[in-house]
Amino acid sequence: MKIVVIQGPNLNMLGHREQNIYGPMKLEEIHTQMEGVAKQHQFEIEFFQSNLEGEIVDRIQECMGEADGIIINPAAYSHTSIAIRDAISSVSLPVVEVHISNIYRREEFRHKSLIAPVCAGQICGFGPFGYHLAMISMIQILGELTA
Numbered sequence: 001m002k003i004v005v006i007q008g009p010n011l012n013m014l015g016h017r018e019q020n021i022y023g024p025m026k027l028e029e030i031h032t033q034m035e036g037v038a039k040q041h042q043f044e045i046e047f048f049q050s051n052l053e054g055e056i057v058d059r060i061q062e063c064m065g066e067a068d069g070i071i072i073n074p075a076a077y078s079h080t081s082i083a084i085r086d087a088i089s090s091v092s093l094p095v096v097e098v099h100i101s102n103i104y105r106r107e108e109f110r111h112k113s114l115i116a117p118v119c120a121g122q123i124c125g126f127g128p129f130g131y132h133l134a135m136i137s138m139i140q141i142l143g144e145l146t147a
């Protein structure tokens with residue numbers, strides 16, 4: 001079983017950007033922790049980060065036939081991208097949406113995720129630990145799908 005983790009724009013800046021909101025952890029450290037969980041459960045895992053909407057759409061499409069589930073933090077595109085939402089709908093794979101910050105406690109333009117309605121669920125507001133929760137959730141979803 002394979003999980004693909006897709007990270008949207010500016011998440012490559014974690015550890016440097018707005019530490020008061022996102023904390024000091026770097027993206028590579030988050031990925032190392034996720035790798036640990038994947039290994040424990042004998043899952044394959046692959047990571048992809050892009051600042052470009054079209055590249056994210058391409059990566060989601062490539063998941064068809066290649067991955068069993070997607071964990072995605074579409075970052076700012078969560079609030080704007082019909083293209084990413086449509087890509088998720090197209091691949092019919094389970095998708096878990098992650099946000100490091102609690103988007104509902106922030107500016108109003110962050111309160112709406114266009115992605116959430118086409119995902120299995122959304123985890124937000126728990127900092128980088130949200131990615132760990134997303135892994136556990138995805139492993140549970142995939143376990144149920146194959147049971």
Ligand code: DQA
Pocket residue numbers: 009010011073074075076077078098099100101102103110
């Ligand atoms: C974010 C929240 C988004 O509103 C923001 O644009 C991000 C990160 C989060 O993980 O909290 O870049 O997705």
